[in-house]
Each structure stands twice: as structure tokens, then as C-alpha cells.
Amino acid sequence: MAEIDVIVDSKSEHGVRDPHASSASPNTELVVDVCSACAYGDLEKLRGFVERDGQSVSTPDRNGYYAIQWAALNNFPNVVLYVIEHGGDVNASDHRKQTALHWAAVNGSIPVADVLLQNGAQVEAVDISGYRAVHVAAQYGQTSFLNRIIAKYGADHDATDNDGRSPLHWAAYKGYTDVIRLLLFRNAYQGKQDGNGCTPLHWAALSGNLEGCTVLVHAGNKRELVVKDRNGFTPANLAANRGYRHVAYILSNAGKTRGNFCKGRMFAGTVGYAPILLLLIIILVILFINSIMLGPGFPEATTVVLLWGWIGVSLALSSLIMFYRCSR
Template sequence: MDASLSRALVRLTQEGDLSSLQSLIHSLGEESVIDQHFGRSGDTLLHYAARHGHLHVLQYLHELGVPLEVCNNDYKRPLHEAACMERLDCVRFLLLRGARVDSLKKADWTPLMMSCTRRTLPVIQELLAHGADVSLKNKDGWSSFHIACREGSAAAVRLLLQHEESAWTSESKTGRTPLHTAALHGREDVVELLLDRCAYRPDQADSCGVTPFMDALRNGHLSVARRLLEKHKACPTAVDRLGARPVHQVAVTGQNDALEFLVKELRVDVNERATALQLSALHYAAKEGHSSTIRTLEELGADLHAQDAKGRTALHMASIGQHAEAVSVLLELGLNNCPDSSGTTPQQLAIKPAVIQAFQSRH
């Protein structure tokens, strides 16, 4: 088909101009559009109509003979499009005409999962009323319940629990629970609901040993972390599989308020070591180049001259990461160019001109 005609068909469908679309299709012949896919995505006109919510166009194309289960290049059906874009009328029409409620697109996403990326309850309700399976998982092991918890709609989470009371027990392929997901994204209302309604174990860890409390803190969600402490008795010194504790994890992500919360309010040892390499929070902050976190740690009483199992100081770590500002801050705070146990000095690790300059400027 001529490219200009293809563009015209797509445009008219997207605009919902049924009269003009009918005229164009009539002139081309109905057979020319029934199996026609457009663009890089391979969408059909039915996909475009469902995505833009033009029910009258959807009805016309269906009557014309365009299959309801037609797939684009990502195996998306029109129902996926309608569910994702919150097109309730189109969702209802497709389901009543026999579209499969649990059809899978690429990465094994169902229409229900797509609808849970939004917050429109009527679409979720419609899919559930037609038998959508809450327990199905995508390729990463995420269920619709995980996705709803990530998006933060307590109403959607409550609806899914009412439909399937065991939905909360779902875990991803890495052992992450919906509580991990809600905590990670700072969804306080959802966390509150999950703690009230579900029987998660305190400090239930994923395959990396990460707890919901760790997820909340390292992403700066202090109110969620407090809730997990108060209602779930989370442990502020739990250890992940690498031996890192929350104080190390928040240093990695540069969450200064979380550091102060742990050290000042929870009395966590700022100089606690992690892993077989005996890294401190200061080592982690320096390696990531978080200059403000280095200063915060110094104010909280961090041992600036602490060495890891290889005799490296935070200055070594800042040099390894090629973080010029962090190097400057550590030199300003009094660290010197002492070698590690292999005889390597921090300055010898400097490669970038700015890092080299940071050392030279202190001499």
C-alpha cells in the first residue's frame, strides 16, 4: 500500500473520523486493511482505535473483519492497548465480543497488568469481572498485584485483594514481595494497607538479602521506613547477602537524611563494617562520589582514616571511582596519600585530569 494512504488510514483512525475512514477504506477495498499492519510497531487499525478510545471506529473495524486477537510486533492485542490507556468502553466491547482476557504480550504482560500501571478502577473491575487471573506473572515474576503496589493506588490494591485474598503472597523471580515494591517506591498508603491486611514476615528478604526497610531507606522514603519500624518491627541493622547494612546502603545512594535518621535516632554505628572487605559507609560514599554524604558522615563521627581489608582508605575509593570533588573533600578533611597494603597510593589511581588536578592542588 502507498505510504501516504497508510498514513491517512492511521491518522483518521487516531482522530476517530469514522466517516472519512469508511470512505477511504471503501475506495481501497475492505480486504486491503483487514490484515494490514502499520509502522515499526506493526499495529493494526484496531490497535490504534483501541488505544485512542474510539469505540465507534473499533466497532466498525470489527464488523469489517479485523480479528480481535490480532497482534502487533510486541504481541500486543487491542485489549492490551485499551486496558493500558484506560479506555473502559473499548475494554468492555472487546471482552463482550470474545477477546481473551488473559492474552499475553511480549514479556508475558496481561491486559490486567497493563491496567494496573494506571489507577482507573473501572477498567480493573471490568477485567476481573471477565475472569482475569490475578496470579499470572510476567517474565520477571511480577503479578498484577506487584504492579498495583508499585503504582501506589491503595484502592486498586484493595480491589485485587478483595478479588483474590492470597494475591499478596506473590514473589518475583528474585524473591521480591509486593511489600518490597511498595517500600522501594515510597508508597506509604499501600505499605500501610499491606501491613494491616497481609502476613509478611518482618525483614522478609529477597534473593539479595534486601528487606523492605532497606529498600525504603536507600531510596529516601523515611516515612515508609518509620512505618516499617513501628508496625513491622523491621531491624535497622539487618544484613544483606553482601554483608551490607542499611547504613552502608544509604551511603551508596547518598541519602543523607536517612544516614542521620539511622545514626542519630536509631543509634546505628556509623563505623560499622560490611562484607569480607571490611568497607565502611565512608568507603561506599567515596566510591560513589557523594561529596555531601562524605561531609555528613564526618559530622556523624565517621572514622576518616578507616582502612578496609586491603588497607585502602576512602581516598583510595574516591580515586578508584575517579571522583574529583570527593577526592578534594577528603583531602580537605585531612586524609593523606598513604599507600594501601599493596603499596598503591590514592594518587597513583588517578586517571582523569580533574582527579589528578585535585591531588596536585593540595601540594
Template sequence: MSGMEDAEIERVLREYDVFQAAKAGLLIPCQEIVDRLGVGVLHQYDREGHTPLHWAALGGHSHVVRFFIECRAPVDMSARNELGAQPIHWAASGGHVPVVDLLLEAGAAIDATDNKGCSPLITASQYARTNLTGYLLGRGARYQLVDREGDNALHWAAFKGNAEMCRLLIYSGFNPKQRDNFGQTPLHLGALSGNLNCVKVLVEQEVELEAVDFNGNSPKKLAEGRKHWETVRYLERSAARNIQKSVIPIFDLQSVIFGPPGRRKTTMHFMLGILIFLAYPTYFLRILPTVTLEGFPLANLIFWCANFVLWVNMIRTHNTDPGVLPRNTEEYSDKIKAVARYDKWEDGEENPLSRLCHTCRCVKPLRAKHCKIINRCIKRFDHHCAYVGNSIGYHNQHHFYLFVASTLVMLWTFHYIAYQTQHQEAKQDWWLLFCQMICGVFTFLVTPLFIGTTYNAVKNLTTNEQVNFRRYEYLKNSMGQFSNPFDRGAKENLKEFFHLKRSVEEVTTQNPAMSV
């Protein structure tokens, strides 16, 4: 090829940048560039050593990837850089199942490795792409593969602190006791991450808790070095249970009082301490002698009615099952097995992996979510409330609302009777001012919570949906804009919220796919 022809190609490439078009997912510009320059342009590398197919795969632009494949673009070209990743690795890093499916159908190797020995499965675990991991396992990816340092997908999932990924990989046959080139098991790496749920998943597999790596470090020692104290306490308790094999269980007073590691009740105890040791003594010993029952009967009645409702609903919210879904369901196993036979990744149908919870091994119904605090999937999950020590879901949402409402009424009533006490005595009381200041802090926190909970009840939304609505396809219309299919009007929504009417989860939307 002459120098003039080379210059002409460089000029056209500058004018029509195929790499930028592929990166942006612009199909028509990509088609025009290929028409002008020929399919050879798809064999070119940019300054960073990547092909156009790399960029299209990274962005998850399946329509562009399909066009490149139809133009006979090579699907197994490694990047010309230190990592040497193929397009399938880039698609795996983004968790783009349709793109990976297209590349595999076009001949890409499911176990292709980059220069660090990472396969697409290992790459997916590094980037916490659980759905893609399930897909690759269903398509037959080899789980025996390790990278240059001897780490497999389970090692990486543990290091990244991904409990759900760890459970999926163990369920699929990964060995939780396997060591890497440094003598570290997944538990060592999980302890480094400090993710308690991840460590719990690994400890459940009866791995050796005191195993040391080639540097003499145990999982507990590594957790101590990173100051992951909850993980340290959990490993200590687990080791103590392994030592004491008697019928009598170990009595852990600290866990009974303050809760087990990862589910501490410190916030709830703080609130109870404020009520029992500050608010009530102040009321009985300082306020009631001045603001008497005879002089202010309504204010005192409201105060005690609010306290009664508060305690009843706090206890009910704490003790009521929020809507925990069953574990280890047959439906989950059927969905996992069906992945290898599924061939409609681009047809707009619901992804068979999208509603799977690999931690609970169940298929989540619409509006359900896995709570990382109690480590269970919750029906119509709202949020986890540290003040009541429980998650809020379909079965205890109304108790929680009454708890919040009564708390707010009690706080404002306390403000009023404390003010009346100082007004009646015609002097300032610094203790009462201090109590009012504490009360004001709680009022500042509870008021927006009450407003938000009321709004969600009226609109038939959950806090999780309100905050993360962009993640859920069932909260979008055909134009991709927010749309609430559960809103049947304030009256009907409140009936449903307080369990006076059946829920409306069965509503069918144009695209019911749920993004986990």
C-alpha cells in the same frame, strides 16, 4: 487463506488501525473495524507484541474493554515480548479499577504473572496504585506471591518510597521482615528510596535495623551510599533507642533544637534569626535614635503593633492543631471489607476507596488531605509552612493569615523607617542598605503569599485545591470544568475563614467523588 485475502486484510488494517483506536478509546471506530474484519482482529498483535485489549486496558477505556469482552476477545493473551504482560497487568499499571473489575469478571486470573513473575498486585505496587491495591486485596489476591527476584508487593512499595502503600500492605498481612533473593528486607529497599515516611512505617513494625543482606549491607549503609542523610539520622536514633531499654528516654539535643528527621525547623530558625539578631538590633541601635518615637510616632506604632500580631499568630499557628484527623477508625475497616462486595465501578458512584488514607487508616472527609511532612491527615488541608513549622488547616488558617499579613506590614514599615533614617542623616548607610536588601527579599516572598492567601479566603479555596483542582471531582461541574461549590460570596466566605460561621463542607455536588 489465499495471498489475495491476506493482502486485503493488511490493506484494511492499514486503513482502520484497531490498535490506535483502542489506544485512543474510540469505541465507534473499534466497532466498525470489528464489523469489517471480524472478531479475529482482536486476536492480532501489533509490531510491539500487544493486542488491542492491551491498549484499551492501559488507557483505562472501560467502554472499549467491555465491547472487546462482549466480542469474545481473549482476556489472558500475553504480550509477545520480553515482559509477556497480560491486559490485566497493563490495567494495573494505570490503576484502572473498573477495567480490572471487567477483566476479572470476564475470567482473567487475579494472580496472573508476567515473564518476570509479577502479578497484578505487584504491578499495582510498582506504580503506586494504592486504590487498585486495596481492591485486589479485597478480591482475594495472594500476597504470598513474589517475582523472579523474590520481591513481593511490600518490597516494591518500599523501593518506590510509597509509605501509604506500605502501611496498607502491612495492615493486610504482609510480613515486613521477609527477605528477597538478595537477602534484602523491605527496610533495605526503603532505605534505598530515601523516603523517610516509608522507613518510619517499616521501623514501627519492629524490624531488625541492623540486618545485613547477602552483600553485607545494612539499611543504614545503603542509605549512606545514596546520601539520604535524614534517613541515616533516623535509623541511628532508632537503633540507639533499641539499645537503651531504660525507663529514661534518650535526650536528643539536635532534635530538640532543630526538629526530628524529616521535620527540620531550619527555615523557621533562619527567619527567627533574621528578626532577633538583625532586624531588632538594627532598629534599636541604628534606626530608633534617628527616627524617634516623638518624631515618627505613627510609623513606630505600626511597626510594633505589626510585630506583636506577628509573634502572637506565629506562635498560635505553630502550636495550634491544624485539624488532625483520628487514626485507625472503624469506618476505614468497614470500607476495606466492603470492596469485595462492591459492583458499581462503572455506574458513576463514588469509589469506596477514593477517600481512604492507608497511612492513617481513616476515611478522609471532603477537602482533607494527608500531609507528608507531619504524616497525618488534615481537615481542609492548605499546605505545610516551613516558616511556622506546622501544617495549615482548618483550625489554624486564620492565625496563619494574620501572621502573613502582619509580616508584610512589618516589612514595609521597616523599609520606610530605614529610608527615613538615611534621609534624616542625609547620607547613605551601607548597613541599612544591606538590611533593606534582606528585607526586600522577604517582601518579595511574602507579598505573593499574602495575595494568594487573601484570594483563597475570599473564594473559600485552599492552596492545595487551587494547585491541584484537576485532581478533585468535587471541584468540577457536569462538563468537567472548574466549579467551586463552597463559594458563598466574599462576605460569607471570610466569616467562615475566620470561624465566625460554620463550614460548608456538607455542600452536595453533582458528582461528589474525591480523587485522592
């Protein structure tokens, strides 16, 4: 599975600023044109290149990357807006057909995404691999960014790339459980099979992502446990072949346990000691009420003791209700 190719290392033409680093000004020797000024977020130098020297913000660098892409990757919304206002194409794409929105998704630059999408960027723009911004965000675990473009701009969270893989496939493979939960909350289809017949559960098993497998199994149904890819392997088979024995064991036994494991019902056989804990709490509450609250000496207690006693009973009953709701 090939990831999107927008990461530029320190050997690239301009270099990429660490989004978590300070916003100190870069070495002035590195800011030599429009693209480098955008890469480092040097708006003052950018203005000089454009307004004084007449350089164009629409001309790509020697690698075919555009100024707006560099500003988007490094999370400089003010620079992105300046480029757009001075003629930059918000949908300009490089040799891989990636746009600034693709680049913004790598570092989860929400302010940049807002600027781009509010100025005409195509939220469903597709590169040569069929990746959209939702795929890139899922590949890099950018949960907030992904939720933003889905909720506010209507991005298709079930869109597939050229290999038939949805963002859920990518999140499962990369091990980003928060992204998996978000997509499931958005009703992403977890039974979707890619070009190799693999579901997201296959890819979670293939990478040994135990937590992701657990989330997918609980949210899905038993059928997904036995779906086979084109080579005839189930998710459990793939995990076993890769040496992830614990994942294989969990997947192999998930469909055999008593009760409906996948729907997470209250008293399913796989919920462990939850029913016992619930029963124990109920017994203790009953004993407390019968032995203390209804005891012969309790009516003689002070008002404060009576008050705290009934508060304790009320909290215990509230806890039982919340315990039941959480278990469902």
C-alpha cells in the same frame, strides 16, 4: 531493579492516551485498525472495524500487543467489555507475558480490572519477570487498585517476583508510603528478604525514602534494623553509602533509643514531647476545675455559664482519652 515494561511513549505504534486528559475524539488518521481504536477508546470505529470490515480483536499489532491491553492501559472498560464479547482473550499475553490486567495496574484502572476479573482474568498471572498485578500496582503507587484486587479478588499481597521481592519491597523502594501502609494493614510480611538478602526496609533506605523508613520501623521490630543483606550491609549502612545521612542517622539511632521505638508505645523514649503535653493538659484541666468550677463564686453564675463550663470540662476529658488512644 527493573520496572515492568508496559509504558509506551509517544513514539510507539499507537501512542497512549493520558488517563487524566479529556475524552475528546482522537485524530481520525490515527485510528486505523482495531488496536488503535482500542488505544484511543473509539468504540464507534472499533465496531466498524469488527462488524463491517471483519477485523479480529484477537490479532496483536506488529509489536505483539493486543487490543484488550491497549484498552486496559488507557482505562476504557466499555471497550474492554466489547473486545471480550467479540472473542478477545481476557488472558492474552504479549512477548513479556504481560496480560491486560498488568497493563490496567499501571494507571490503576479499577473499572477495567473489574471487567477483566469478572470475565475470567487470572489475578495471579505472572510475566517473565515474575511480576503479578500486585507488583505493578505497587511499582506505580496505585493504592486503590491494589486494595481492590486484594480485598475483592483475593490477590496475594505477599507474592514474590523472580528476585524474591514482594509488593512491599517495591512500594518501599519507589517511595509510595500509602501503598506501604495499605500492605502493612493487610499484614504483609515486612521481614521478607529478597534474593539479595534485602528487606523492604533495606530498599526504603537505599532510595532515601525517610517517610517509608519511619513507617516500616514503627510497624516492625528492632531485628529488622540490624538485618544484613548478602554484602553485609544493614539498612542504615545502605543509606549512609548512598549519602542519605538523615535516613542513616534515624535508622542507626532507632534501635538505641530508650523504650520500644518500633511498637510506638505511649511513653516510649522516642515519642518526644507527647508525655509532657499530656501532663500539661491534665494539669490545666485540674486547675480549671479547682479554680473556676469549684470556686466560691461559680455557683452564682448563670445557667448558660454553668452549662458551657461543664461542656468545656467534658471536651477536655474526651480530648485526653482520644490523645491517649492516638498515642498508642
